[in-house]
Amino acid sequence: MQKKNEHKTICSYCGVGCGIVVEQDSKGNISVEGDQDYPVNKGMLCSKGKNLNYVAQDTSDRILYPEMRWSRNHPLQRVSWDTAFDRAAAVFRSIIEKHGPDSVGFYVSGQCLTEEYYLVNKLTKGFIGTNNIDTNSRLCMSSAVVGYKKMLGEDSVPISYDDIELSDCFLIAGANPAWCHPILFRRIENHKENNPNVKIIVVDPRKTQTCAAADLHLQILPGTDVILFNAMARWLIEKKKIDKNFIKKHTVNFDAVKESAFQLSMKKAAELCGIPIEDIKKAAMYIGNANAFISMWTMGLNQSVIGVSKNVALMNLSLLTGQIGKPGAGPFSLTGQPNAMGGREVGGMASLLAAHRELGNPKHRKEVSDFWGGKEIKSEPGYTATEMFDALESGKMKAVWIICTNPIVSMPNVHKAEKALKNANFVVVQDISHNSETTKYADLLLPAAGWLEKEGTMTNSERRISYLPKVIDAPGEALPDAEILWKFAQKMGYHGFDYKNASEVYDEHCLLTKGTEIDISGLSYERLKNEGSFQWPVPHATHKGTPRLFTDYQFFTNDKKSHFNAPYTLYNKSELTNPEYPLILNTGRVRDQWHTRTKTGKVKRLLTHIPDPYLEMNKVDAYLRKIKDGDIAVVKSRRGTVRVKVKVNFDIREKVVFLPMHWGKVLNNDFGRANNLTNDLVDPVSKEPDFKYCAVEVAKYVKP
Template sequence: MPTTHTTCPYCGVGCGIIAQTEEDKITITGDKTHPANFGRLCSKGISLANTLSLDDRLLYPEINGQQSTWESALDKVASEFQRIIAQHGPKAIAFYVSGQLLTEGYYVANKLMKGFIGSANIDTNSRLCMSSSLTGYKRAFGSDTVPGNYEDLEQAELIVLTGSNLAWCHPILFQRISAAKEKRPDLKIVAIDPRYTPTCEIADTHLSIKPGSDGYLFNGLLDFLRRHDHLDYEFLEETQGFGSALEAARETCGSITSVAQHCGLEEEQILNLFNLFAATDKVVTLYSQGINQSTSGTDKVNSIINCHLATGRIGKPGMGPFSVTGQPNAMGGREVGALANQLAAHMDFEPEHRALVQEFWQSPYIPTEPGLKAIDLFAAAAKGEIKAIWIMATNPVVSLPNADSIKQALAQCELVVVSDVVRQTDTTAYAHVLLPALAWGEKEGTVTNSERRISRQRAFLYAPGEAKPDWWILSRVAQRLGYKKEFPYKSAIDVFREHAALSGYKNNGSRDFDISGLLPLTDEEYQTLTPIQWPICQTKQQTTHCGGLRGTARMFADKHFYTRSGKAQFVSIIPRTPAHLPDVKYPLILNTGRIRDQWHTMTRTGKSARLLRHINEPFAEIHPDDAEALNIKDNSLVQITSRLGKWLGRAKFTETQQIGSLFVPMHWNAQNSSCARIAALVMPTTDPLSGQPEFKHTPVRISPYRPAWQGFILSKQPLPLPTEQLDYWVKIRSENNIWRYELAGETKPDNWAEWINKQFGAELDWLEYQDRATGRYRCANIVEERLNICIFIGTDEQLPSRNGLITLFTREKLTPIERLSLLTGQAGTSDQDNIICACYNIGDEAVKKAIQEKGLKTTAQIGEALQAGTNCGSCIPELKSLLGSRK
């Protein structure tokens, strides 16, 4: 059985994967030799084989919706670029790229735009998740350098988790921390988050902080450390700016009372955290989007870094500020300069760097200033300033804030080019030219994870249709623009070698990013490259703490930084409240983010029925007290409204949600739901330094949504929904190849039977039941004794079990009782489990039964009995809840 070692295409943990192929069967397992995961995979990773079908793939180039040849499509893109540049200049062209690209594709995109088109208008969707961290690192260290690695999480004595639901967003790191705590119970974990998330289950302390107030907390910590003399004076000699940073902290957070008031916490909670941080040598502060996605995200990052610099807790095992990135290759994008305010190889727009990059590329142009960041880039398109945009491997009509404005921006453009693997997305609907790219499992290249570790993604599938690598597509456009000599690449390794060469070009230890030690790789060595952390220098540089050809586990152990002075820089922080605060009209705070089993806009994970068993409809988490005050019922339909738009989904009661706040996942799109693109509600307000949007703090209101009718359809095949007649609908891929549609409408047909026949065909034979008095309607289409379609309509959400009905589709022949039950509404009352463990497809009823019959008392015992919780572990908090052991 052929075996391929590759890397997961989801989050920035960068897990190693082994893909085994035998005829049409693909088996995915974790790579026990990979230092990021040591064989563990999360539910998404373990389900990758279920997402590889070609049923929705973009397989051929298209121009204006018609299949084309590559020659015609590439000619079209190049000629239109040339025309627009001639008429409007290079700044009228823009690229919007993605952390889903491999480093090689990323590199060519940045080189083409900044070196040969001559504009810096290339930005990446990583702007949405990690640009505040990048900016904070550069202010403090003079470089975009992650100091530590994953081993520090296992060696720490205290881990402060702030703004990160690690259990669901980075499950493998969560498991590494969980395992470390099990081995060393004295490891202390503090979770700082407005929500009580599954991550808080492993925490000794949860601080339910006021949304957006993190800067006050860490400023207060810095002042506390100074007042109580918990500073590393020797290390402070290698820093600058401490005095002014301390003064700012004193002025804004000079007392525990002040910090507690700003953060909405008890003074005792603040003191306990501060004393614990002060008394513990090995401290890692691990943070993610709760810190970054803010109009003051960069300042929050630096407020964290300030505390580590003040105590010298950086560059040594078990300590340091640690940002975990959201995408598989967000770090690779930072390396190649795919953000609008960077040049390649971690260089900037200062004259020395510009000259160096231009000399290396032998390019006719290098922009003199940064380009437009993501939000400004699309705003410029809406104004008609950007005439052509090339979007690669991302779906901005779903993911960007004020998402409806992105539709308007794309509609304004003279040319929209989209390179993607999916034929139909919210964004491809606006494309003039569609270019089919290779997907995960088909393409070759490298990615870099959150700990600076470069790993290979390797192909184990044949390229379908006429799909091509991203670097190939970009190179062929560049050649048509007249740059054949400068873009001669024939394989991914050609691009990688050039990327490595640029990183070491005239470096001599002056820049942090250096992988020139990989430059001599042969083709075979590139194919067999094992995971390695940069910098990887040709010779070990003492001044850069580069570990030479073996890579570098940690940075800054030598107290050398990349600022002009060589010293770390404290940053004076004046904390700010979020840009938009609740008011009488919009009294609640909307927080958006990820859920456990889905990824970004669901174009990949939405193909796996298993991953949709845990959560399959868009929902809003709300505290029961807020719901009671607004007359909202659990699991009922609700409408959320902001100044920009509305959203429809289910209310989900949870006492772990902070009163006054809502949480809504980011994943649903117009391909699988009617009105659930939550980013359409988010204000496009950004951090003035990083350009990262404030996804965590949008003022909204929520109200019951009471349609005239609700219902659902189950079908053996996808159905053409009359979406214009449905106010609420969600399309769900269920197990056993059954399609499920949840529906609701504000207008009720006079005759359901006529409506059904009109929508789905009068030639179908239906068993029907209708009760006009109660508004109930049920029908079923049975073909050759087997259930083909069933439809249930009512006046509220009280409808039969969907999962139970799905089991009827597996029957070879329906019994008379089962036929009758479809009409009486009794079908499916013995429900299947609601899936708890997506890795092993284990539901809550199975767990409850095992607990009762076997007397199980711990999650470990559940794991031994059922396997639940033994893989990625992100279901462990729910298993604890079933055991009745929630803290």
């Protein structure tokens, strides 16, 4: 039974979304432990989750009151909330009047709660009159969104975590869940320990911790995933390991995929992927022989100029084998951030509309604008993440409002983002912490309430919606993000923002989903508090939620069938290597850090695992450059340089190097910031950047 001073909430880090019990003692000290009753983690927490109490209690870095500069040459100075809102509204109004609504925009985060996401979308698309609202989720899962829409008709993860224990084959591609989704991975490991026949295939150019549990590690060359998945498809078709009945009854476009899969021989595919042909056949055989097959993927597939092709090529394997809509089976995109899924529900991207409606559909736009009672919603997508910073750099956009994200470390080709914010007329940064490097670009800095300091909801990777209560007061004058947004909207003179609390925002969001595929009109804070979490859809007040989609094989497409999609390209040719830049840089996460370290960077215990940035490099490549383990090296791309300590091993492929993406300023801006090097090219459909593929050279650092 829950004790009086105990509160059940959700971890604020990754998309696994573990349940946490928070306890506050009489002195105000906070402790956290895994929620034994929560279906996701059943009491388990990873190192990041276990140390959340330190983050919640350490207010030394917090932004405590609004700060404003009167001009770029002046320092930030403390102001009242009234002055801050007056200035923000005056500047936004004047810019919109002079340059039109598309000259302003909002750049938000998959860490925002659903209510905040909902409000910023309503404000931007429905009242300011621009679709310039995008999110850092664009940088991590927009390719999966497009992939799901193309294959299943909607951005809809079909399965649950509980399917893990019902599966007997996992293909984990472009993901390192042992470090990045640890509790989910622990469930997979436990399942395999209890069922040794379960097969795990890992696709990654690096031998990561996840490979420790793998039956087969396909250590492919970067950018060759589509070729690999197509080769597997070819083998499945040739060996008649496909589900003909499912394909005939429930899919369309099989021939296009067959044609794509047969473009290359197995031998050629193996050669291009840099892996033995026998391993590709073995992996395909594991999939073809499985009773229940799950594919899992994250950034290794999504963050690419061919991210959508990678997604559809992988999902084709589930359709070929009829592995969807049944226990233990389905294509499962793992979200990186805690509420990336919630953001998608409210249409929290420049190309989306609320409740998975289509921005390009006039009927859908009218439904939403009538519901909000604001302006007509524009049909053209707004600026996506990289486009927004390009528009600020070129002067097309004049003002940006950044919420809960740190683009000065996380954007690809980050020097461009710096120039963009310097060039902007007006930058609002709304965040909890001065640790964010982006705060120094703010003309107006707004203090936001953090985890445990506000109430709201989040949706994890398996469509599970949970309520997060307010447990403690925010420090200083910090306000919940939702309140900041509705107060700003009121100051702009927009009607329909006179909320008294977040619960009213949530009710409005739920009502707007009515009749859609993600209908959660049966939900309310009361239900979430009393009955626990629910997986959408939840279409009426006694509905218990939907753990698995498509059990009736009725997909969300117009013809109700699942759609095979031929990948539009086989190769990633975004940036060719040459003698000057002969290596491919891959970026990613380490176990105990989160995003740009604004929270995890201040927890001493989390620094014991990997305290500093490092470049992982194959011993052969290091030997050829006279670099030894522990040496400082300079990594150079066509966009910038990074100085960093080198970790030499045989775990990474030759001609590939790896740099974690978390670190920003260490000694100076060029020390360890991976995105000095990365490319801001994007997938043409999903507009997700190519973080995993840029040509670099590495040389031993010599002190000048």
